[in-house]
Amino acid sequence: MMIKKAKRADKIATIVICFFAMLIVAILVGLLGFIIVRGLGHINWHFLTSAPQMIRGGGGIGPQLFNSVFLLILTLIITVPLGWGGGIYMAEYAKPGKITNVIRLVVEVLSSFPSIVIGLFGLLVLVNAFGLGFSLLAGAMALAVFNLPLMVRTTEQAFRAVPKEQKEAGYALGLSKWKIITSILLPVALPSLITGTILASGRIFGEAAALMFTAGMSSPPLDFTDWNPLSSRSPINPLRPAETLAVHIWKVNSEGLAPDAKEIAAGASAVLVILILCFNLGARWLGRVAYRKFTAAKRID
Amino acid sequence: MSQAFGTEHLSVFYGDFEAVKGISLEFPAQSVTALIGPSGCGKSTFLRSLNRMNDTISQARTTGHIWMNGSDLNDPATDVIKLRQQIGMVWQKPNPFFKSIYNNIAFGPRYRGMKKKKQLDEIVENSLRKAALWDEVKDRLNESALSLSGGQQQRLCIARALSVNPNILLLDEPASALDPVSTGKIEELISELKNELRIVIVTHNMQQAARVSDYTAYFYLGKMIERDKTDKIFTNPENKLTQDYISGRFG
Amino acid sequence: MGQMGKSTSLNHNDMKKSKRREKHYWEEWVGRIYTSICVVLLLVVIVSIVFFVSSKGLATFFENGVSLKEFFTGRTWNPDESFGALPFITGSFAVTLLAALIAGPLGLCAALFMTEILPGRGKRILQPAVELLSGIPSVVYGFIGLSVIVPFIRDYIGGQGFGILAGCLVLSIMILPTITSIMADALASLPGGLRESSLALGATRWQTISRVVIPTVLPALLTGVVLGMARAFGEALAVQMVIGNAPHVPGSLTESAATLTSTITLSMGNTAMGSVHNNALWSMALVLLLMTFVFVILVRLLERRNRI
Numbered sequence: 080m081m082i083k084k085a086k087r088a089d090k091i092a093t094i095v096i097c098f099f100a101m102l103i104v105a106i107l108v109g110l111l112g113f114i115i116v117r118g119l120g121h122i123n124w125h126f127l128t129s130a131p132q133m134i135r136g137g138g139g140i141g142p143q144l145f146n147s148v149f150l151l152i153l154t155l156i157i158t159v160p161l162g163w164g165g166g167i168y169m170a171e172y173a174k175p176g177k178i179t180n181v182i183r184l185v186v187e188v189l190s191s192f193p194s195i196v197i198g199l200f201g202l203l204v205l206v207n208a209f210g211l212g213f214s215l216l217a218g219a220m221a222l223a224v225f226n227l228p229l230m231v232r233t234t235e236q237a238f239r240a241v242p243k244e245q246k247e248a249g250y251a252l253g254l255s256k257w258k259i260i261t262s263i264l265l266p267v268a269l270p271s272l273i274t275g276t277i278l279a280s281g282r283i284f285g286e287a288a289a290l291m292f293t294a295g296m297s298s299p300p301l302d303f304t305d306w307n308p309l310s311s312r313s314p315i316n317p318l319r320p321a322e323t324l325a326v327h328i329w330k331v332n333s334e335g336l337a338p339d340a341k342e343i344a345a346g347a348s349a350v351l352v353i354l355i356l357c358f359n360l361g362a363r364w365l366g367r368v369a370y371r372k373f374t375a376a377k378r379i380d
Numbered sequence: 381m382s383q384a385f386g387t388e389h390l391s392v393f394y395g396d397f398e399a400v401k402g403i404s405l406e407f408p409a410q411s412v413t414a415l416i417g418p419s420g421c422g423k424s425t426f427l428r429s430l431n432r433m434n435d436t437i438s439q440a441r442t443t444g445h446i447w448m449n450g451s452d453l454n455d456p457a458t459d460v461i462k463l464r465q466q467i468g469m470v471w472q473k474p475n476p477f478f479k480s481i482y483n484n485i486a487f488g489p490r491y492r493g494m495k496k497k498k499q500l501d502e503i504v505e506n507s508l509r510k511a512a513l514w515d516e517v518k519d520r521l522n523e524s525a526l527s528l529s530g531g532q533q534q535r536l537c538i539a540r541a542l543s544v545n546p547n548i549l550l551l552d553e554p555a556s557a558l559d560p561v562s563t564g565k566i567e568e569l570i571s572e573l574k575n576e577l578r579i580v581i582v583t584h585n586m587q588q589a590a591r592v593s594d595y596t597a598y599f600y601l602g603k604m605i606e607r608d609k610t611d612k613i614f615t616n617p618e619n620k621l622t623q624d625y626i627s628g629r630f631g
Numbered sequence: 632m633g634q635m636g637k638s639t640s641l642n643h644n645d646m647k648k649s650k651r652r653e654k655h656y657w658e659e660w661v662g663r664i665y666t667s668i669c670v671v672l673l674l675v676v677i678v679s680i681v682f683f684v685s686s687k688g689l690a691t692f693f694e695n696g697v698s699l700k701e702f703f704t705g706r707t708w709n710p711d712e713s714f715g716a717l718p719f720i721t722g723s724f725a726v727t728l729l730a731a732l733i734a735g736p737l738g739l740c741a742a743l744f745m746t747e748i749l750p751g752r753g754k755r756i757l758q759p760a761v762e763l764l765s766g767i768p769s770v771v772y773g774f775i776g777l778s779v780i781v782p783f784i785r786d787y788i789g790g791q792g793f794g795i796l797a798g799c800l801v802l803s804i805m806i807l808p809t810i811t812s813i814m815a816d817a818l819a820s821l822p823g824g825l826r827e828s829s830l831a832l833g834a835t836r837w838q839t840i841s842r843v844v845i846p847t848v849l850p851a852l853l854t855g856v857v858l859g860m861a862r863a864f865g866e867a868l869a870v871q872m873v874i875g876n877a878p879h880v881p882g883s884l885t886e887s888a889a890t891l892t893s894t895i896t897l898s899m900g901n902t903a904m905g906s907v908h909n910n911a912l913w914s915m916a917l918v919l920l921l922m923t924f925v926f927v928i929l930v931r932l933l934e935r936r937n938r939i
Contacts, residue, residue: 089835093748099737100744100757103811106804107760110767110775117778164669172666174438182670184927185677191858191923192680193865195892199899199916200680203687207904224676231673244475248537250436252488252544253465255655257662262487267478285768288867288892292899328770329868332777341778348771355766461655493654 111352118349121342127350130300131327132337140347142298145314146215146321147284150294153219153317154283158226159276165227166234171260190228194289197225201293213320218294225289226279233275237268274366281358285351287325295320296330324351385409385548385578390444390454392425392434399425401602402444407548407595412570412579414589414610417599418625423582426599427550430580431467432460465492468541472553474533476525476540481517484525484536488544503543511539512569531562538569549573551581555588567592586626590614598622681920688917691910702914708878710898710908716915718880722795722890726870727863729799730806735856737803738810742852745811746818747826747840757811765808773872776801781873790885793875798890801869806859813855817848850937854930861926865919867892891915 125139132138169186173179201221211217241264249259297320302312311319322330324347331337331344386406392399400422407413415423425434432453434440446453453463465488477484485504494500504521508514513535517528525536534554541549551570555563570579570592583589589596590610597607598621606619617623691697697714705715741761745754780800785792821844829839845852875887876897895912902909 085835085838089837092837092840096740096743096748099740100748100753103737103741103764103807104756104760106807107764110804111763113775113779114771161669161672164666165673167662168666168670172663182673185673187930188923188927189673189677189680191861191865191927193867193892193919193923195865195867195895196680196684196916196919196923199895199913200683202899203683204679224680227673227676242475244471244473245477247433247436247469247471248475248477248540250433251431251464251467251469252491252540253461253463254488254491255461255658255662257658258491258655260662262491263477281766285766285770287768287770288896291896296900325768325770328774329872332770332774332872344774345778348774351768352771355768356763359763359766459653459656462653 114345114348114352118345118347121346122349126346131298131343137339138337138343140324140327140343140350142301142314143322143324143327143347144350145301146294146298147323147325149315150215150218150222150290150321150323151280151283153215154222154226155276155280157219157223158230158279161223162227162230163234163272165231166236167238167260169231169235170238171256171264186228186231189224190232192225194225194286197221198289198292200224201289206293211318213293213295213297214318215294215321216317218290218321218323219317221289221293222283222286225286226283229279229282230275233279234268234272237271237275238264240271241267270366270369273369274362277358277362277365281355281362284358285325285355287323287329290323290326291329294323294326296322296326298322384450385448386446387426387430388445388447390426390429390442390446392422392429393441393443394437394439399602400429403604405597405604405607407578407580409578410574411594412574412581412592413595413597414593415580415582415597415599416584416586416589416625417605419584421599422602423599424552427552427580427582429454430548430550431464431469432458433464433469435460465544466546467548467550468544468546469550470534470537470541470552470554472556474530474537474557476528476533476536479525480522481525481528481536482521484540485543488540492544507539507543508536510542510569510573511535512565513539529562531558531565534558534562534566535569538566542573546577548578548580551579553582553584556584563588586614598625600625684913684916684920687910687913688920689914691907691914695907695910697907697911697914702911706880708894710902714907714911716891716911716918718878719889719891719894719915720918721880722798722874722888723864723892725795725888726798726802726874726890727860729795730802730863731856731860733799733803734807734810734859738807738814738855738859739852741807741811742814742818743840745815747836747844754815758815761808761811764804765812769805769866769869770872772801772805773869776869776873784885788885790883791875791887792885793873793887794883794885795874795881795888796884797873798870798888801873802863802866805866805869806862809862810855810859813858814852817851817855818844820851821848848937850933854933854937857926857929857933861923861930864922864926865892867896871896891919895919 127139127144128141129139130142131140169182173182198221201217201224205211205217205220206213245263245267246259249263299319300312301314303314305313306315307313308315308317310316328344328347328351331340331347337343384406386404388404389402390400390404391402403426415427417423428434429442430446432442434442442454444454452458477487479487482504485507486500489500489503494503505514508517513532516532525533528536538554555566558566567588570581573579581593593610595607596610596613598605598613600621606613606617606622608618613622614626617626691702691714692699702714702716703720704717705713706717707713707715708718741757745757776797780797781792784790784797788796825843825847826839829843830836834842870890871893874889874893876889876893877887878889878894881888895915898908899912902912
């Protein structure tokens with residue numbers, strides 16, 4: 080009796096677990112399918128390159144796409160040196176003890192802050208106090224804050240994963256610690272660093288809440304022939320406001336007036352998701368290639 | 381090679397545990413000294429303290445003196461980086477850098493300011509020749525060092541240590557992870573290299589100690605029980621403990 | 632000493648005296664100072680976030696004279712006179728808890744499927760799915776909620792479609808990847824012998840899972856749920872898009888409501904810095920900040936339990 084009952088419970092539980100696991104896969108397939116099917120029809124060259132329309136239909140996402148990419152680059156320029164430096168500190172310089180524990184706690188708390196809070200902080204300090212205004216630079220700095228803890232953690236893990244014999248060999252050869260870090264450990268850790276950085280880029284690319292009050296929700300008319308970074312119409316002026324693709328999706332959805340707002344949101348979502356998928360797949364592929372290059376490659380210099 | 385090199389009352393502590401207990405030992409010039417003893421007897425820890433590698437472990441503390449040419453290497457004021465440039469080290473597990481064969485060797489000299497390609501080429505060739513690896517790798521210097529076999533990697537590590545002209549070479553069971561042919565090559569190498577520098581080798585393998593070393597020191601529980609000419613240790617040791625170990629009664 | 636005679640050799644006196652002039656000496660300092668600056672910057676950032684948000688958030692109570700009681704228990708939010716944030720606080724907690732209730736069991740099933748039922752193949756199917764889900768940005772989740780979940784609720788369940796139900800459904804999909812991957816890691820870290828010995832005693836797989844596996848890793852499983860909740864609590868845009876944004880305590884799950892984050896998102900841009908209304912929004916941000924600390928403390932407590 081008992082055994083029979085236990086066996087039946089086992090069967091039911093297995094079915095339930097499998098059902099829900101498959102449900103998750105179905106949700107994912109449904110989500111991706113929905114976004115791409117809904118949006119793909121709307122994506123064309125005109126949509127990707129032209130400026131949005133406020134009231135009329137037929138607007139594009141050109142400036143937003145450019146802003147997202149440019150903001151990502153600016154953010155990486157700020158985050159990579161700081162994040163790698165912090166991660167190297169945690170992996171190579173931090174001694175076990177109170178201070179290190181405090182730093183770990185800080186990293187944990189900072190990575191748990193809601194992105195909207197970081198956006199508000201950016202509004203208060205970067206936009207107002209530092210006088211940057213709604214600008215790419217303020218947005219990039221807010222995103223750097225948002226992204227730094229993740230970067231520190233991936234970097235620390237990447238450096239800790241390097242075999243410690245490598246470090247010993249460096250010490251025994253009479254190298255300084257910094258030389259060991261930069262010339263021996265860094266090349267070995269680089270594949271994971273690259274993967275981690277690209278994955279972080281995906282997160283930066285899709286972030287909107289931290290940007291609404293820092294990079295702003297408007298994009299001034301851009302003149303793509305003007306590459307003087309100081310001119311207010313120049314796309315590469317870091318002090319101009321810049322609405323990114325993710326912020327644009329939000330804005331179109333909640334206050335879009337154009338008759339084709341739904342289609343624009345669908346198209347923009349599809350573009351965003353496809354780009355982030357590319358980031359994820361690219362990160363894996365690049366990580367593998369870099370690993371091969373730095374370890375068992377035929378020729379290296 | 382008239383310099384003296386040796387330790388005086390050298391102790392190493394891991395926290396409260398005294399892993400090496402007040403060892404005084406001299407390493408004569410142009411000779412190989414083997415350190416033997418059962419696992420955990422402190423011989424490797426002792427070896428690592430000679431080039432102050434134990435400094436890199438935050439728990440470890442070294443007391444006593446390491447004399448070289450009349451000055452104390454264990455003095456905190458000593459520049460450990462310069463010290464390590466004079467004392468090469470090779471481990472049990474080959475640990476070539478994840479770089480090309482050429483760059484593994486050229487790395488040390490380049491760091492010390494040698495920029496001329498011709499000089500570097502010369503150093504790479506000389507070091508590889510000394511490590512008896514040149515003929516095997518001269519056509520593939522730009523390949524990854526990890527593409528070499530285990531025995532070749534170990535000789536590459538020796539070549540790398542030699543590239544910066546050390547006057548002492550520390551070997552921590554350099555052949556114990558290798559096949560017999562590679563082991564034979566490493567042992568030959570040791571016998572040749574001792575004409576140029578002092579070698580201290582830690583080994584588990586007593587035959588190896590007998591084959592390559594001129595002096596042998598027997599370690600047990602962090603103490604040095606006996607040190608003498610290798611022939612003497614293996615044929616007629618003074619101490620009963622040494623005799624037991626040599627004759628295979630324990631360890 | 633033939634070798635030593637060349638340029639590379641140095642005697643011990645050189646070793647001491649030249650310390651200051653040598654390349655490696657300042658190189659060491661460059662590394663140490665550079666990496667320390669990076670870490671100090673982290674500390675500065677967090678201290679300033681806490682300081683600025685607190686000083687703004689507390690101004691509501693100390694300068695504008697809004698009482699704590701009014702803020703935390705008042706039911707009316709009127710930008711001109713009364714600042715009762717209770718509707719938003721209940722909204723935030725409601726969507727967070729409901730999302731955890733949905734996503735927790737689902738995530739557990741997915742994690743069990745990956746580690747216990749079909750360890751090899753299950754992982755190969757689900758792991759990428761979970762990672763892809765976690766990569767989808769929150770605005771896209773909001774968009775999907777707006778175009779699928781809200782109409783669905785409106786047509787089949789009732790109401791306008793906007794509300795707590797739509798919010799917690801969107802959030803539960805959003806936090807599912809976090810919960811699943813942490814739970815799967817926890818289950819995978821369990822020593823294999825534990826399962827085998829239970830199965831060897833004649834227990835079925837479900838008995839093993841429910842009586843041995845889950846109780847052993849329970850703190851770690853809960854860690855996943857708490858981290859998911861932390862994410863849900865702080866999520867702004869996806870929720871804002873589907874919750875309806877009506878500033879009152881809702882009577883049902885399908886009635887329009889609001890959360891702390893959705894209110895901040897909508898109103899921060901439309902209020903003047905320094906006004907009471909604006910300060911009250913900062914107070915809500917301060918609540919978000921404090922809840923982050925609560926979640927971090929909870930995670931730490933669970934981790935401590937896990938170690939024992």
